[in-house]
Amino acid sequence: MQKTLIICVGNRFFSEDDTGPRVYDHLLGLSDRPEDIGVIDGGLAGLALLPLLEGRQRVVFVDRLEGLAPPGEPVILTGDRVAAMAEGYGHNAGIPFLLAMLPKVCSSPWPECLVVGMSGDADEPMIDQLARFSIEVARNGSNGF
Amino acid sequence: MSKRLECAIPLNRVEGDLELKVAVENGRVVDSWSSGTMFRGFERIMVGRGALDGLVITPRICGICSMTHLTAAVNALDCIAGIVPPANAIRLRNVALMVETIQSDIRQSLLMYLVDFANPIFADHAWYEQAVARYQAMQGSRCIGAIKETKRLLEIVALIGGQWPHTSFMVPGGVVYAPPINDLQKSLQLLKGFKRWYEQTVLGCSLARWQAITSVAELDEWLNEQETHRSSDVGFLLSAGRAIGLDRLGIGHAHFLSYGAFNIPEGSLVVGSTGQLVASGFAVGQEVGSFDQRHIAEQVAYSWYADQTPGGLHPMEGVTTPVASGAEGNKYSWVKAPRYAGQAAETGPLAERVVARDPLFLDLLQCDQGASSLTRQLARLIRATHLFAAAEQWLNEMIAHQAMPYYLPVPPLLNGEGVGLTQAARGALGHWVKIREGRITHYQIITPTAWNGSPRDEQGVRGAWEQALIGTPLADPDDPVLAGMVVRSFDPCLVCSVHVIGGGRRRLMA
Numbered sequence: 001m002q003k004t005l006i007i008c009v010g011n012r013f014f015s016e017d018d019t020g021p022r023v024y025d026h027l028l029g030l031s032d033r034p035e036d037i038g039v040i041d042g043g044l045a046g047l048a049l050l051p052l053l054e055g056r057q058r059v060v061f062v063d064r065l066e067g068l069a070p071p072g073e074p075v076i077l078t079g080d081r082v083a084a085m086a087e088g089y090g091h092n093a094g095i096p097f098l099l100a101m102l103p104k105v106c107s108s109p110w111p112e113c114l115v116v117g118m119s120g121d122a123d124e125p126m127i128d129q130l131a132r133f134s135i136e137v138a139r140n141g142s143n144g145f
Numbered sequence: 146m147s148k149r150l151e152c153a154i155p156l157n158r159v160e161g162d163l164e165l166k167v168a169v170e171n172g173r174v175v176d177s178w179s180s181g182t183m184f185r186g187f188e189r190i191m192v193g194r195g196a197l198d199g200l201v202i203t204p205r206i207c208g209i210c211s212m213t214h215l216t217a218a219v220n221a222l223d224c225i226a227g228i229v230p231p232a233n234a235i236r237l238r239n240v241a242l243m244v245e246t247i248q249s250d251i252r253q254s255l256l257m258y259l260v261d262f263a264n265p266i267f268a269d270h271a272w273y274e275q276a277v278a279r280y281q282a283m284q285g286s287r288c289i290g291a292i293k294e295t296k297r298l299l300e301i302v303a304l305i306g307g308q309w310p311h312t313s314f315m316v317p318g319g320v321v322y323a324p325p326i327n328d329l330q331k332s333l334q335l336l337k338g339f340k341r342w343y344e345q346t347v348l349g350c351s352l353a354r355w356q357a358i359t360s361v362a363e364l365d366e367w368l369n370e371q372e373t374h375r376s377s378d379v380g381f382l383l384s385a386g387r388a389i390g391l392d393r394l395g396i397g398h399a400h401f402l403s404y405g406a407f408n409i410p411e412g413s414l415v416v417g418s419t420g421q422l423v424a425s426g427f428a429v430g431q432e433v434g435s436f437d438q439r440h441i442a443e444q445v446a447y448s449w450y451a452d453q454t455p456g457g458l459h460p461m462e463g464v465t466t467p468v469a470s471g472a473e474g475n476k477y478s479w480v481k482a483p484r485y486a487g488q489a490a491e492t493g494p495l496a497e498r499v500v501a502r503d504p505l506f507l508d509l510l511q512c513d514q515g516a517s518s519l520t521r522q523l524a525r526l527i528r529a530t531h532l533f534a535a536a537e538q539w540l541n542e543m544i545a546h547q548a549m550p551y552y553l554p555v556p557p558l559l560n561g562e563g564v565g566l567t568q569a570a571r572g573a574l575g576h577w578v579k580i581r582e583g584r585i586t587h588y589q590i591i592t593p594t595a596w597n598g599s600p601r602d603e604q605g606v607r608g609a610w611e612q613a614l615i616g617t618p619l620a621d622p623d624d625p626v627l628a629g630m631v632v633r634s635f636d637p638c639l640v641c642s643v644h645v646i647g648g649g650r651r652r653l654m655a
Contacts (some may be wrong), residue, residue, distance in 0.1 A: 013190070013205060044208040048310055050296050051303075088282035089256035100283050105293045 002038035003057040004138050005111075007049060009042040009095060010063055019064035019122055019130070026131045037138045046094050053102060056111040060138045061095055062130065063117045071120025074133040076145045079113030114142055149175070152622045163598065163637060167628065169619050174628065177607070177614040179598050181480035184449070188465040191588035196558040196580045197222065199588065200313045203576065206590070209638060211310035212245040212302070213569035217576040217590075219315040221565030225558050225580060226317045231550040232410035234319030236539040239407045239422075240332070241305045241314075242567070243536045247339070247529045248295040249570035250494070251347070253636045254526045255280065255291040255378065261633070262385050264626050272385050279381070287378060290346065298339045301332040319552035326547050333540045340533050349377025352530055359504040361512045379526055386519040395518030395631040397613040398489050398606075399510070401428040401496035402596060404436065404575060406568035407535065413542060415535045418501075422535050423568050426500035427485055431507050433500055436485075438564055438575065443481040443591065447600040449473060450481065455603065457484060460577040460589035461562060478600040482608065483591050491516065491609035492572025492596045493635060495524040497531075518613070521634040559583050569593050571636045597635040610635050 006027065010020030024041045027033055042049050042061070053059055069075045079099045086096035095115065102110050116134050118126060137145065150169045162183045168176040187206055191199060199218040204211035216238060223230060230238075262276035263285065270276075279287040299309050305324060306312030314321050324332075340352070348355050350373065358364050364383070367374055374380045386392060405425030409417050418424045425436040442457035451466040458464065467479075484490075495516055498506035509520045558580055565576040572593030579587035599608030607615075610632050617628050 011205070013202070043311060044205070045310055046208060047292065047296075048208070048299065050292075051300070086283060088260065089252065089288070097283070101289070101292055104283075104289045105296065107293075 001055060002036055003055075004036065005038045005040060005052065005056050005059045006062060006134050006138050007040045007042040007052065007059060008062040008134075009044070009049075011044055015121070017064060019117060019127070020062045022122070022127050023062045023131045023134065026127050027134070030131065030135075034135065034139070037135065044094075047089075047098050047101070049098055050102070050105065053111055053113070054106055054108050058112045058114070058138060058141060060134050061113070061115045062134050063095065063115060064119065065115070065117035066119045069119065072118055072122065072126045072129075074116060074118050074130055076133075076137060076142055077115045078142060079115070082113075082115050112141060150622075163632075165614075165628070165632065167614060167619065169622070172618055172620055174614045174617045174619055177611045178477055179480075179600060179608055179611050179632075180478040181598065184467050184469075184479045186465075188588050188590060191585050194585050196225075196583050196585060197316070198585065199576065199578065200316060203590070204311045204313060206592075207638060208310045209249055210245065210569045210571065210574075212242050212306075212312070213567055213574050214576075214590075215313060215315050216242050216567045217565040217574050218578075219317060219565065220567060221563035221576045221578040222317040222558060224563030224565065225561035225578065226555045228318055228553060228555055230319040231553055232412055233323070233543055233546060233549050233551045234315075235408050235410040236413070236543050237305055237320050237324070237551065238315055240536050240539050241302050241312075242407070243532045244298055244301045244336075245309070246568075246570045247532060248298050249636075250525050250528050251291050251295050251343075253570070253633075254382075254522065255285075256282075256288050257636075258522055258630065258633050259378065259382065260285070260288070261626055261630050262381075262389075264624070266624060266626055267385075267389065270385065270388055272381065272388070275381070276385065287346070290342075294339055294342045297335060301335050304328040304332050316552070316555075317558065318555035319550070321552070323547070323551040324543075326544055329540055329544045329547070333537065333544070336533070336536055336540065340529075343529055343533075347378045347526065348530070349373040349375075349380055352533060355379075355527065355530055360508045361505070364505060364509075379523070382519070382523060382526060386522070389627070391519035391522075391627075391630060391634075392513050392517045394617050394627060395521060395613045395634055396513070396515035396616070397491050397609050399430050399515050400485070400488050400490040401426075401499040401516075402436070402485055402490040402492045402573050403427075403496050403500040404438070404566040404568055404573040413539065415538050417535075422532075423497050424500050425566075427490065428496070428499045429488075431499070431510060433502060438566060440486040441483060441575070441591070442487075443483045443589075443595075444602045445476075445481055446603040447475055448478050448481045449476050456487070457482070457603070460575065460591055461564070461579070461587070463577070463589040465589070475601075480595050480598055480600060480608075481591075482599040482602040483595050484602055487604075489599065489602065489606050489608060489612070490596055491613075491635065492593050493521065493525070494528040494572075495521045496572060497528070497568065498524050516613075518631045518634040525634075525636060557583060571638050572596060592638070594635075594638045598637055610637070 008020035008024035011017040012021035083099035086100035203214040302309035306314035405421040407422035444457035
């Protein structure tokens, strides 16, 4: 099992929410993508992603992030910061709820979790930039960012 | 003269895509308007696509009940193909759908409904500290336990269907995969493990003890019988729910609809009526009649769609033409108004119990003078008691007959019309599909929340939870906890009933 994972989340049928799926598609096409980093299309699975996190050392989520930086500029957030955004469970509970619950329900040591993304309608160069950024973060964690 | 107040009330945990407006007089709701605030475009997305595309796309309608959309989609295609899948395929489909239903019921009950008892508004009640310890959002011991146990339970779907949510393992003619005996045995152990937790924690007794209850008097006897019953989630719901009057709130139209679910395959020892484990039917009060999907019509008098023929359209003829210019008069929701034989109806686990003529629930309807929020939620919390035995039996039957087929070849689906019906966790779900020359020319979906959360119809009759809200106390519009509990007892899923987006609303992360 790969110890490091990139999980791209979002809805590929919905253009305002397809940054993650587009990064996923792009990552799969990168010839220089490291083999020791797994890439998953997390879709809208939310809490159902829990089993994928168990046994990993580092997990990087890729999503559209609004209001944290100018459009097109990659952003990195720690898992703790994202978990603090959780408000409770609902049908639309997402990554914040998942990360908030992780330490409470994980049956093995939980991984370092980071969330990367960008705001705005990303063009292809931006998607490429975010994909490569997610690899860097998966390799090195938040060090240096 | 009493003061009439009209206000929008926040119900964030119901669903972000639901807005509720109520009129209040003398501290009680006297009228209500439920609005789905986003347009769902799936019916239009489907047109022009390949005949089988519904198997991949429609499960994406919802991450909570993706299996039921897959089930409805494949049922419609089986119908078009004119094929009955092999017994093992029906068993496997049923088990997967049951697992999704059970996990949804548990998460809704413990994480979305019982959490309201931890609201400080109830701090004067003796059970409040217990409610906080157990059900407080993201902290309560029962909430954490529910996530752990349902996560484990869903491994069954991963074994059967490869992933959850959004699997597409069902295809016309059966399923794509014949699971090896090891996977079936592991599924059986996972199911049994979950059942043990459910008995210990949710029921506080064995399934057999619970199933012996056939009246309200026996329910009270059970509650007083021993501490494990009182301290169970069911016991807590009953005691605390009665203490805050939920047994007198949420009384709806008393029309109940079930499409039926879990077809019983040939040769199975599982017993059910109407050829299914969960029976189909339409009940007015306690009078249960047969169900015929031809009596369904969707009306749009108060929905943001182009006006149609009076009486509405059957979904096989239905259209989805959005109209929202801002000058539509009375229209106030993206949810259409489905009606059965012209009547508004509620659907969900309580409707299933009524249609099954369950004596306990018929007695509860009698005692509560209708379908209360408490009875509705109780039906959801104990629905698993009606599913465990069949799920175990079907897994055992697959283990015993593992070499039998899971798929029958189906020729390409070029032309035809099909109806796919099932019971989702939230109630009756239907897909109506037409295919011409291998392409989808028509796709209509009526979700359970369209039934429960519908706006008014042509006659001005309120939707199910609009009606159920009438009479609900609303002292503080900013903290409408009881109104929320009334609506949440229907387990609304607006992400399912409306879709795509309105301007200015963006999720941060989901």
